Amino acid sequence: MKIGVFICHCGENISRTVDCPRVAHFAEGLPGVEYSIDYKYMCSDPGQKLIKDAIREHKLDAIVVGSCSPNMHERTFRNAAVSAGINPFLVEIANLREHCSWVHDDVEAATEKAIELVRMAIEKVKRDKPLTKIRVPVTKRVLVIGGGIAGIQAALDIANAGYEVVLVEREPSIGGHMSQLSETFPTLDCSQCILTPRMVEVYQHPKIKLLTYSEVVKVEGFIGNFKATIKKKARHINEDLCSGCGLCITKCPTKKKSYNSFEENLAFRPAVYVPFPQAVPNIPVIDETVCMYYKNGKCGMCVKVCDRGAIDFEQKDTMLVADIGAIIVATGYKLYNIEKATPESKYKGYGEYGYGKYRDVIDGLQFERIASASGPTAGEIKRPSDGKEPKKIVFIQCVGSRDPSKGISYCSKICCMYTAKQAMLYKHKVHDGEAYVFYMDIRAGGKMYDEFVRRAIEEDHVKYIRGRVSKIHEENGKYIVKGEDTIAGMPVEIDADMVVLATAMIPQDNAPKLAQTIGIPYDKHGFYNEAHPKLRPVESTTAGVFLAGACQSPKDIPESVAMASATASKAIILFASDTLEREPVVAKVNEDLCAGCFYCKKVCPFGAIEVRDIKDVNGIIYKEVAYINQGVCQGCGTCTATCLSKSIELAGFNNEEIFAEIAAL
Amino acid sequence: MSKQKWEPKIVAFVCNWCTYAGADLAGTSRLKYPANTKIIRVMCSGGIDPVFILKAFERGADGVLVSGCHPNDCHYNAGNFHARRRWDLFHKLLDFVGIEKDRLQFSWISASEGKKFADVITKVTKDIIALGPFKTYQDMNAEFTTVFPEFAEAGNKEIAYEEEMTNG
Amino acid sequence: MDELRNYARELLEKEEVAAVIGYQQVTEKRTKPIVITDPAETSRLVFNEYCLNNLAVYLTKARIRSLMRTKDKTMKLAIVAKPCDVHSIVALIQENQIHRNDVHIISFNCHGVVKDFGCDFNGDNLAAKCIKCETHKPLYFDKIFGEEKQTPKAGDASLEKINELEKLNSKERFEFFKSEFDKCIKCYACRAVCPLCYCQRCITDKAIPRWIESSSHQRGNFSWNIVRAFHLSGRCTGCGECDRACPMDIPLSLINRRMAMEVKDLFSFVSGRSLETPTLVGNFDKKDSDEIFM
Numbered sequence A: 001m002k003i004g005v006f007i008c009h010c011g012e013n014i015s016r017t018v019d020c021p022r023v024a025h026f027a028e029g030l031p032g033v034e035y036s037i038d039y040k041y042m043c044s045d046p047g048q049k050l051i052k053d054a055i056r057e058h059k060l061d062a063i064v065v066g067s068c069s070p071n072m073h074e075r076t077f078r079n080a081a082v083s084a085g086i087n088p089f090l091v092e093i094a095n096l097r098e099h100c101s102w103v104h105d106d107v108e109a110a111t112e113k114a115i116e117l118v119r120m121a122i123e124k125v126k127r128d129k130p131l132t133k134i135r136v137p138v139t140k141r142v143l144v145i146g147g148g149i150a151g152i153q154a155a156l157d158i159a160n161a162g163y164e165v166v167l168v169e170r171e172p173s174i175g176g177h178m179s180q181l182s183e184t185f186p187t188l189d190c191s192q193c194i195l196t197p198r199m200v201e202v203y204q205h206p207k208i209k210l211l212t213y214s215e216v217v218k219v220e221g222f223i224g225n226f227k228a229t230i231k232k233k234a235r236h237i238n239e240d241l242c243s244g245c246g247l248c249i250t251k252c253p254t255k256k257k258s259y260n261s262f263e264e265n266l267a268f269r270p271a272v273y274v275p276f277p278q279a280v281p282n283i284p285v286i287d288e289t290v291c292m293y294y295k296n297g298k299c300g301m302c303v304k305v306c307d308r309g310a311i312d313f314e315q316k317d318t319m320l321v322a323d324i325g326a327i328i329v330a331t332g333y334k335l336y337n338i339e340k341a342t343p344e345s346k347y348k349g350y351g352e353y354g355y356g357k358y359r360d361v362i363d364g365l366q367f368e369r370i371a372s373a374s375g376p377t378a379g380e381i382k383r384p385s386d387g388k389e390p391k392k393i394v395f396i397q398c399v400g401s402r403d404p405s406k407g408i409s410y411c412s413k414i415c416c417m418y419t420a421k422q423a424m425l426y427k428h429k430v431h432d433g434e435a436y437v438f439y440m441d442i443r444a445g446g447k448m449y450d451e452f453v454r455r456a457i458e459e460d461h462v463k464y465i466r467g468r469v470s471k472i473h474e475e476n477g478k479y480i481v482k483g484e485d486t487i488a489g490m491p492v493e494i495d496a497d498m499v500v501l502a503t504a505m506i507p508q509d510n511a512p513k514l515a516q517t518i519g520i521p522y523d524k525h526g527f528y529n530e531a532h533p534k535l536r537p538v539e540s541t542t543a544g545v546f547l548a549g550a551c552q553s554p555k556d557i558p559e560s561v562a563m564a565s566a567t568a569s570k571a572i573i574l575f576a577s578d579t580l581e582r583e584p585v586v587a588k589v590n591e592d593l594c595a596g597c598f599y600c601k602k603v604c605p606f607g608a609i610e611v612r613d614i615k616d617v618n619g620i621i622y623k624e625v626a627y628i629n630q631g632v633c634q635g636c637g638t639c640t641a642t643c644l645s646k647s648i649e650l651a652g653f654n655n656e657e658i659f660a661e662i663a664a665l
Numbered sequence B: 001m002s003k004q005k006w007e008p009k010i011v012a013f014v015c016n017w018c019t020y021a022g023a024d025l026a027g028t029s030r031l032k033y034p035a036n037t038k039i040i041r042v043m044c045s046g047g048i049d050p051v052f053i054l055k056a057f058e059r060g061a062d063g064v065l066v067s068g069c070h071p072n073d074c075h076y077n078a079g080n081f082h083a084r085r086r087w088d089l090f091h092k093l094l095d096f097v098g099i100e101k102d103r104l105q106f107s108w109i110s111a112s113e114g115k116k117f118a119d120v121i122t123k124v125t126k127d128i129i130a131l132g133p134f135k136t137y138q139d140m141n142a143e144f145t146t147v148f149p150e151f152a153e154a155g156n157k158e159i160a161y162e163e164e165m166t167n168g
Numbered sequence C: 001m002d003e004l005r006n007y008a009r010e011l012l013e014k015e016e017v018a019a020v021i022g023y024q025q026v027t028e029k030r031t032k033p034i035v036i037t038d039p040a041e042t043s044r045l046v047f048n049e050y051c052l053n054n055l056a057v058y059l060t061k062a063r064i065r066s067l068m069r070t071k072d073k074t075m076k077l078a079i080v081a082k083p084c085d086v087h088s089i090v091a092l093i094q095e096n097q098i099h100r101n102d103v104h105i106i107s108f109n110c111h112g113v114v115k116d117f118g119c120d121f122n123g124d125n126l127a128a129k130c131i132k133c134e135t136h137k138p139l140y141f142d143k144i145f146g147e148e149k150q151t152p153k154a155g156d157a158s159l160e161k162i163n164e165l166e167k168l169n170s171k172e173r174f175e176f177f178k179s180e181f182d183k184c185i186k187c188y189a190c191r192a193v194c195p196l197c198y199c200q201r202c203i204t205d206k207a208i209p210r211w212i213e214s215s216s217h218q219r220g221n222f223s224w225n226i227v228r229a230f231h232l233s234g235r236c237t238g239c240g241e242c243d244r245a246c247p248m249d250i251p252l253s254l255i256n257r258r259m260a261m262e263v264k265d266l267f268s269f270v271s272g273r274s275l276e277t278p279t280l281v282g283n284f285d286k287k288d289s290d291e292i293f294m
Helices: A020-028 A045-058 A070-083 A097-101 A108-125 A149-160 A174-178 A193-203 A247-251 A293-294 A299-303 A366-370 A415-429 A449-458 A513-517 A557-573 A599-603 A639-640 A657-664 B021-030 B050-058 B078-096 B114-131 B135-147 B150-154 B158-166 C001-013 C037-044 C055-060 C061-067 C083-093 C157-165 C170-184 C189-195 C218-232 C243-245 C252-267
Strands: A001-008 A032-039 A061-069 A091-095 A134-137 A139-146 A163-169 A210-212 A214-222 A223-230 A320-324 A326-329 A333-335 A359-361 A392-399 A434-439 A463-466 A469-475 A478-485 A492-495 A497-502 A505-506 A546-549 A578-582 A588-591 A608-615 A621-628 A648-650 B010-015 B035-041 B063-068 B105-108 C017-027 C032-037 C076-081 C103-108 C143-144
Touching: A001 A045, A001 A108, A020 A032, A020 A061, A020 A108, A032 A045, A061 A070, A061 A639, A070 A091, A070 B021, A091 A097, A091 A108, A097 A293, A097 B021, A108 A588, A108 A657, A139 A149, A139 A299, A139 A320, A149 A163, A149 A174, A149 A193, A149 A210, A149 A557, A163 A214, A163 A223, A174 A193, A174 A366, A193 A210, A193 A505, A193 A608, A210 A415, A214 A320, A214 A513, A223 A326, A293 A492, A320 C001, A326 A557, A366 A415, A366 A497, A366 C037, A392 A415, A415 A434, A415 A449, A415 A497, A434 A478, A434 C103, A463 A478, A478 A497, A546 A557, A546 B150, A546 C032, A599 A608, A599 A639, A608 C001, A608 C017, A639 A648, A639 C143, A657 B050, A657 B078, B010 B021, B010 B114, B021 B035, B021 B114, B035 B114, B050 B063, B050 B078, B050 B135, B050 C218, B063 B078, B063 B114, B078 B105, B078 C218, B078 C252, B105 B114, B135 C170, C001 C017, C001 C037, C001 C076, C001 C103, C001 C143, C017 C037, C017 C055, C017 C061, C017 C103, C032 C037, C032 C055, C055 C061, C055 C083, C061 C076, C076 C083, C083 C103, C157 C252, C170 C218, C189 C243, C218 C252, C243 C252
Parallel strands: A001 A032, A001 A061, A061 A091, A139 A163, A139 A326, A163 A210, A326 A546, A359 A497, A392 A434, A392 A497, A434 A463, B010 B035, B010 B063, B063 B105, C017 C076, C076 C103, C103 C143
Antiparallel strands: A134 A578, A214 A223, A223 A320, A333 A505, A469 A478, A478 A492, A588 A648, A608 A621, C017 C032
């Protein structure tokens, strides 16, 4: 075998601490090495040409490139090798930059190490086998998890491109947080007015299968070939029979048994309910925890009034399984729980602001409901405690956000804008009212955003105070807000009628659990990690799983929508071809030697291992052996290490190759 | 040991997705750590066979590090869980037959933990230097090589390997 | 004894089983395995305190397996098994080496066997595994014979040895095992006799790559014995046949037992005790110990 060794200087990145000519010279003397050279930029066009020319001229069979991490340029060098007629899997990279020159100062030690790394790569490449890429079929159906604006947008885009979508929403209706909002910045158009047509479009789209009140409980498989298990929770209403007349809701005697979560607990709802009037689908849900029937077996009023017989107390949760080609995660956010910190929560709470203690200290989403025409006060600004119109209102920004001592270091991004909007809405509705905003900085980057904040200040005379609030306490029905005006350099005290806290956006409680179900990484806060912060912002590191909206980090509506459309296009790109090219790094069983203990089958995370019967001449099974489905195998190699008789080999990382590397140490 | 100063030889078996990428990040962040450790990349920590460790010791390694993704973060969902059970057992076994615990160390290092990678390598190197050369293992064949001197002279590296490759 | 013979004869006559694997008497204090396919030969079957062998090993041997396959169907194998041997059978069933339906287990209430042929059966000569035995009645069987009897009391020498080794430091333990393994002549009797060493080709026989140095020098011996012990960790049922088979008297089951103790400690698992419990190897618990990981 003739091996070529190419040592890259990477400008000075490698050559500053590694004596590249010495490494190349050393490699030249190793058995099997036909040609060895160092060069300033191996990944550049002339560098690649040098490799190709050397391959042709010296009739090389395999090459070793000592350069940056294989994660950077392995593909570059493999392509160069292919164009010169070498199988791409007969290319090994010795990582001389990230693992050597950049992490060591001593030239002698770094050069010694570089030599060893190159020697290991040479020994490995000697045993590498030529491999060809595997093609697997693609299921052209997308699973969208989360039916907020991001999920809706992604589902519609994909469905309009002609592909099937399964849209799974945890709540009884799609719409997400956007359906709770009153009006949206910076145009002040009604949130529901622009959202509900989209929701209806989803419901009516022939390509979209909508599963509300459902959760994804299991995801198996891999890009192009996922298998998702979805739990459809029992609504106790037969969806096929229900006409959405709402009689059951109006007749239900348990009117004030549970808080209405859509109204952010500012109102009550009966045991049978639809979250809000424009809900999609317009099919109620029976809340088992408060329904009288489940308490004592009596009542059944809804059964009596429903002329279609749609009430089904016996309905059970059902499990659905769907074949999926790509997954879009759009699970959104929730608001920072400010009430008080539990011992195990990483968020520390804001007891000093009295949220949960004072009924008129509310959070941003609660104000949205109060300001909303369809909300509990029909759009009139009223205090939750006594229903009076507040004449003095204080908004506090960055409650939780940008406060590492409270567990959150990041900026929630939307609060500056929505606080300005809410203050403006207040001023529009309460003309003689006074509105104060405590802020740290105004972050209004975006089209027409800063102008919007200026409008709040200049046209609507919202009073902005730069500074933090230290404490809120109640005195004679007023809320005394103590803070500091850092520009004036003096303490301020405002006797407010109502306080609105712009609390941080945090991931949904079960975000880590869902991430583990799907197999995608998440950061310390629970936001899902993108594959690359700049160049691959909507892809997760797991192939075929894309991220849309606030589950990745705080986002406003246009950003969520843009991201959703981006994920849709990623999925559509994936579906543009009928098969998918996969790395041939897969495991293979030596059937002659397999003893059929099937430990490999037990450990395989992908269920890629099947039982194959070996029969004798009479057709009687005399042995069962493991067989690996190459389309399903992801090449982790756990089976190879588990196999006691070493009858499984992982292509590209087989035991012989690894032994050669160890021997070359 | 003809070198003037003994430098420990350490092998790190790391998974492709987390620890290898973490090591890349250590490089990109220009963190410094001792140059004694050489990395052997495998796809998943679940694919590292305990015999690899014995082989490394046979080939003169003074210490071995095995590292993969944190539990629950495995690129392959469960490879590292199987690995953990395997290493829990193997580590106990080596301890029982008298191989110092620190000769074989384990860690979980994610792709974003470049700093942790540098720290772990520094710690392992320090531990191995404290233990000294793994002479107990390396010299195991001293008697044998006096009877078969050609085995000793061959530096028991390439030649021994070649011999093994062919005598099957 | 007649019960056993009659039962075995019936099984063969009715063609319920293809063969009966059992023990036959050689001398007064010695038995050896026998595989019977002819009903007339069942008169040679015995069961007593000299039935040392763990016959489960034969369930995986190709020549015996071939008896199971007739022209048109698969037949069962019957096996005479002590309660401890049943553990091995359970492990084999769990590892898919034989299906529960393909093996007919004839077992006995057992009160122990001697440590070696020729010994008298008493507390001093009790086999090591019988000293710590907790299953005098088989956990799984298709037919059971024999009365329940008291096992003679005896000191647990192997546990004492383990405790003694624990107290040594690493170097001393290494020296102990090195000198023990040094005796190994790589005859692989331990492998041949172990019911769980059923691989078609053992890792030590693999040449490309050479997993384990095949010469019986210290290093090769060390890695062979480590790998043997590791491959049995969490699988070994503690039948002690390796000890009995080793011509060099290497205390092989000592290390197996120590690993079994660790397995019980770490994972609350004992191999071969239940068909329902998932095997240790091949499964995991998200709560497995994270202690050794930085």
